[in-house]
Amino acid sequence: MKYVLIALFIILALPVSAEEKNRGKEIFTTVCFACHKLDRGPNMVAPPIFGVKNHYLQAHPDRDGFIRRLSSWLEKQDPEKSLMPGALRRFNLMPPVVLTPEDRVAVAGFIYDADFSEPSWYAEHYQKEHGPK
């Protein structure tokens, strides 16, 4: 019986996580990507996603903590809780996004798992903002 339950759990859990992954990607490309690009550009309105992810990873290397922090930012953009005060000064506060709690978790998980490659200018920029590591 125990093994039947475990097998059932695995069968049920797999499609859900694949679905959540697709959902996270879909939200990222349809909502976030309008402002958060992969690289810098002439009409940049928000920090590139690599920089956002890097700041959240520095503070929360574990997946759960990362997702909790990022989804709470998506729920409410509280300047007191910002991990990117430099971006806040430069771009002003991020406007609210309307997402369900499940969608906030899905997109935060997608960002944690995604493999955004580091833009060539990033290391120098980070050092300027934060000093040598």
Ligand code: HEC
């Ligand atoms: C209309 C433009 C816009 C959209 C859409 C947008 N953002 Fe932002 N976001 C910004 C700007 C501007 C900042 C930098 C200022 C700040 O931190 O509030 C920012 C900052 C952030 C930060 C860092 C917050 C901090 O200061 O610690 C995170 C995390 C973030 N965005 C995630 C997302 C995600 C995920 C989405 C999609 C669900 C998204 N953003 C959609 C404009 C946007």
